[in-house]
Amino acid sequence: MARRTAVRPTGAELEILGVLWERGPSTVRDVHERLARDRDLGYTTVLKLLQIMSEKGLVRRDESQRAHVYAARTPAEQTQRQLLGDLLERAFGGSAALLVQQALSSRKTSPEEISRIRAYLDALEEEKK
Amino acid sequence: MARRTAVRPTGAELEILGVLWERGPSTVRDVHERLARDRDLGYTTVLKLLQIMSEKGLVRRDESQRAHVYAARTPAEQTQRQLLGDLLERAFGGSAALLVQQALSSRKTSPEEISRIRAYLDALEEEKK
DNA sequence: TTGCCTATACGAAAAACTTCGTACTAACTT
């Protein structure tokens, strides 16, 4: 029986998922090295977190090698959508337009990004027809 | 001395802010009634949270009435931008276009919303000139 | 004035999240 509500990664877990999405399947060492570049963090902390994430089903673990290899179980896009959906509900009262507007105003968006977004809107409307 | 990093509302706090943004200044009872519609939650839990938020500076408290009246201290837009900025960094590697795209694909977006977004893009580009 | 209703205050338990130390083990090295 599948879980009713998807497992939401916590902050630290999301950080780790970020590394896995970026690097692909990685060992604890890989992940630790990457994160330790930015902040102070013990090796076993990362290990423990990955073990927990494995239990929760956030990552898949390949134990065939001595150093286990972990991989994100769900693609970045899916998790991103989920987190956004959460935020949309919790902070934007469900209005996607409002969210998008805030997202765009919060930082200088390059012309390239703007046209990419336009293209996407076109595609969306096309689809609707 | 102002705080270096803005106070980020936690999950439950955000939920309360949502109510305050929607309803405007409210009593504990008001907030509790609204939240209890969706989930099981004690009255004193909301009270305590509001007291904490008051200490943190997330809400302003008017004690002139017997039932204190709480109001969000920062407008929705500002907090929304902050949370989005966080999410952008933490889950989207900083790409606003990607975030927007995911936001739009996560749910059916009405034609009205789409045109509102287009209008906003236009305004953005106009501004750039 | 007595009692009830509706508030706030506050401590503290409970739950969730983060962090790390220590123990143990397999695999190399010498």
Add this chain to the structure above:
DNA sequence: AAGTTAGTACGAAGTTTTTCGTATAGGCAA
């Protein structure tokens, strides 16, 4: 074979967040 290195397992402390029970007190109605 013994020592060293690089890994996992796991308990548990530390922290933050969430939740609520109990104590009090003001205001109002009988």
